[in-house]
Amino acid sequence: xxxxxxxxxxxxxxxxxxxxxxxxxxxxxxxxxxxxxxxxxxxxxxxxxxxxxxxxxxxxxxxxxxxxxxxxxxxxxxxxxxxxxxxxxxxxxxxxxxxxxxxxxxxxxxxxxxxxxxxxxxxxxxxxxxxxxxxxxxxxxxxxxxxxxxxxxxxxxxxxxxxxxxxxxxxxxxxxxxxxxxxxxxxxxxxxxxxxxxxxxxxxxxxxxxxxxxxxxxxxxxxxxxxxxxxxxxxxxxxxxxxxxxxxxxxxxxxxxxxxxxxxxxxxxxxxxxxxxxxxxxxxxxxxxxxxxxxxxxxxxxxxxxxxxxxxxxxxxxxxxxxxxxxxxxxxxxxxx
Numbered sequence: 001x002x003x004x005x006x007x008x009x010x011x012x013x014x015x016x017x018x019x020x021x022x023x024x025x026x027x028x029x030x031x032x033x034x035x036x037x038x039x040x041x042x043x044x045x046x047x048x049x050x051x052x053x054x055x056x057x058x059x060x061x062x063x064x065x066x067x068x069x070x071x072x073x074x075x076x077x078x079x080x081x082x083x084x085x086x087x088x089x090x091x092x093x094x095x096x097x098x099x100x101x102x103x104x105x106x107x108x109x110x111x112x113x114x115x116x117x118x119x120x121x122x123x124x125x126x127x128x129x130x131x132x133x134x135x136x137x138x139x140x141x142x143x144x145x146x147x148x149x150x151x152x153x154x155x156x157x158x159x160x161x162x163x164x165x166x167x168x169x170x171x172x173x174x175x176x177x178x179x180x181x182x183x184x185x186x187x188x189x190x191x192x193x194x195x196x197x198x199x200x201x202x203x204x205x206x207x208x209x210x211x212x213x214x215x216x217x218x219x220x221x222x223x224x225x226x227x228x229x230x231x232x233x234x235x236x237x238x239x240x241x242x243x244x245x246x247x248x249x250x251x252x253x254x255x256x257x258x259x260x261x262x263x264x265x266x267x268x269x270x271x272x273x274x275x276x277x278x279x280x281x282x283x284x285x286x287x288x289x290x291x292x293x294x295x296x297x298x299x300x301x302x303x304x305x306x307x308x309x310x311x312x313x314x315x316x317x318x319x320x321x322x323x324x325x326x327x328x329x330x331x332x333x334x335x336x337x
Contacts, residue, residue, distance in 0.1 A: 013036070013038060013039055014038055014039060014040045014041065015039070015040065015041045015042075016036075016039055016041070016042045016043070017042075017043040018043070018044050018045060019045050036057075036058075036061045036063075036064075037061075037062075037063060038063055039061060039063055039064060040063055040064065040065045040066065041064075041065065041066040041067075042058060042061075042064060042066070042067050042068070043067075043068040044068065044069045044070070045070065046068070046069075046070045046091050047070065047093075048070060049070055049071055049072030049093055049094075050069040050070060050071055052074065052077065055069070055077070055079065055100075055103065056077075056078070056079040056103075058081075058082070059079045059080065059081030059082050059103060059104075060079075060081050062083060062084055063084060064082060064084055064085060065084055065085060065086045065087065066085070066086065066087040066088075067082070067085060067087070067088050067089070068088075068089040068090075069089070069090060069091070070090070070091040070092075070093050071090060071091070071092055071093065071100050072093050072094045072095060073094050073095025073096070074095070074099045074100045075099055076099050076102070077099060077100060077102055077103035079103045080102075080103055080104070080105050081103070081104075081105060082103075082104050082105065082106045082109075083105060083106065083107075083108070084108060085104070085106040085108065085109050086108055086109055086110050086111065087109070087110065087111040087112075088104075088106070088109060088111070088112050088113070089112075089113045089115075090112075090113070090114050090115070091115045091116075092114070092115065092116040096127060096130070096131075098130055098131060098134045101134045101135065101138045102134070102138075104138045104139070105138070106138065106139055107139075107140060107141055108141060109138075109139045109141065109142055110141065110142060110143050110144060111142070111143070111144040111145075112135065112139060112142055112144070112145050112146070113146040113148075114131075114135075114145075114146065114147050114148065114149070115146075115148045116148060116149045116150055116181075123149050123150055123151055124151075125160070125161070125163070125164045126164075128149070128151065128161075128164040128165070129163070129164040129166075129167070132164060132165055132166070132167040132168050133167040135167075135168065136167040136168050136170065136171060139171075140171070141171075141172070142171050142172075142173065143171075143172055143173055143174045143175065144173070144174065144175040145168070145171075145173055145175070145176050145177070146175075146176075146177040146179075147177070147178050147179065148179040148180075148181075149178075149179070149180060149181075150180065150181045150182050151180040151182055151211075160190075160192075160193070161189070161193055162192065162193045162196045162197070165197075169196075169200035169201070170200075171201075172203060173201045173203070173204065174201075174203050174204060174205045174206070174238075175204070175205060175206040175207075176197075176201065176204065176206070176207055176208070177206070177207075177208040177209075177210075178208070178209045178210070178211075179208075179210045179211075180210070180211045180212070181212075182212070189209065189211070189224065189228075189244075189245065189246075190228075191225055191227045191228050191231065193228075194224070194228035194229075194231050194232055195227075195228070195231040195235070197232075197235075198231045198232050198234070198235025198236050199235050201236065202235055202236055202237070202238075203236075203238060204236040204238065204239050205238055205239065205240050205241070206239075206240065206241040206242075207232070207236070207239060207241070207242050207243070208241070208242070208243040209243065209244055209245055210243065210245060210271070211245045212245075223246035223247050223248035223272070223273075223274040224244050224245075224246060224247045224248065224270070225247075225248050225250070225254075226248075226250045226254040226255070226258055226294055227254075229247075229294070229295075229298055230258060230259070230298065233261050233263045233265070233298050233299070234261070237263065237264075238264075239263070239265050240264070240265060240266050240267065241265075241266065241267040241268075242265060242267065242268045242269075243268075243269045243270075243271075243308075243311075244268075244269075244270050244271070245270075245271050245272060246270065246271065246272040246273070246274055247270045247272075247273055247274065247291065248274045249273065249274065249275045249287035249288075249290050249291055250290050250291065250294045251290075252290070254294070255290060255293050255294050255297070258294060258297055258298065259297075260297050261297065261298050261299075261300075262300060263298055263299050263300075263301075264299075264301055265298075265299040265301070265302060266301060266302065266303045267302075267303055267308060268295065268299065268302055268308075269308035269311060269313055269317065270317055270320075271314065271317075272314070272316075273287070273288075273291065273314070273316040273317060273320065275287035275288075275316075285319070285323070288316070288319040288320050288322075288323055289323050291320045291323070292320050292321075292322075292323025292324045292326070292327055293323070293327065295320070295324050296324055296327035296328065296331075300328070300331070302321075302324055302328075304321040304322070304324050304325040304328070305321075305325070
């Protein structure tokens with residue numbers, strides 16, 4: 001009764017947010033579609049799986065452009081809609097969500113955020129491949145994708161992270177973020193991975209990968225290399241923001257053999273800097289200076305003091321950015337001969 005009263009006195013309702021209420025209670029009100037004819041944004045309780053009847057009703061709302069929901073295990077859906085949807089936020093509470101997306105026919109969707117709250121289980125590469133295939137089919141015009149998943153790449157497995165994301169490569173992505181609550185066993189973020197992504201998504205503006213490291217040894221084996229950075233710089237000329245989980249300190253020959261580019265990347269943050277074996281003296285600036293020299297050759301306009309992807313840089317990365325700033329000052333003070 002309360003929901004019906006609210007809807008009846010708000011004939012021009014455009015935003016609907018429902019919190020802490022069993023969705024089945026207000027489904028009879030939502031089933032009256034004229035009430036929703038002007039609704040553009042709907043946000044349902046993120047702690048309760050979306051009611052299938054509610055989703056079925058919302059799928060027919062031709063004005064709906066933004067939807068935030070939580071989903072549980074759904075075997076199949078008997079609806080297909082959301083024709084005007086442009087932004088979708090999904091929290092996965094349990095089970096694989098592939099079947100739920102079969103109910104979406106959203107050729108205009110641009111932005112998708114997918115958060116897996118089911119920390120008890122891991123998502124292996126095969127499951128990620130299925131999800132990538134489903135998302136590419138349902139949202140062919142998507143430009144902004146955020147995946148926060150408990151990924152698990154098995155040691156010695158034949159499948160790679162790049163192959164699991166391959167169905168997404170034809171999409172015109174400009175922003176891509178991948179967050180994993182679990183450390184990935186090697187191989188994970190290899191030179192081939194970054195090269196493939198750079199070739200597939202040349203229009204990237206923002207690229208972020210946040211993955212915890214299993215150990216220092218793992219970071220040493222799988223850290224981003226000079227070759228990976230070069231692939232991103234050449235393949236993604238419009239890239240402005242880059243966040244990486246780890247980076248290897250380059251060797252002198254890697255710096256010397258790296259081309260000088262005029263890439264306009266502005267923001268770069270690395271969570272973990274692998275300085276090599278044996279461990280260097282804490283006062284040794286060599287590895288940090290090497291990183292700074294490489295970055296200055298590739299990204300001469302790098303911002304060394306601004307907001308770094310909304311996170312506080314580590315002490316090691318601050319030392320690298322200080323070195324980059326010194327390189328920039330040196331270039332600005334250089335006088336023509």
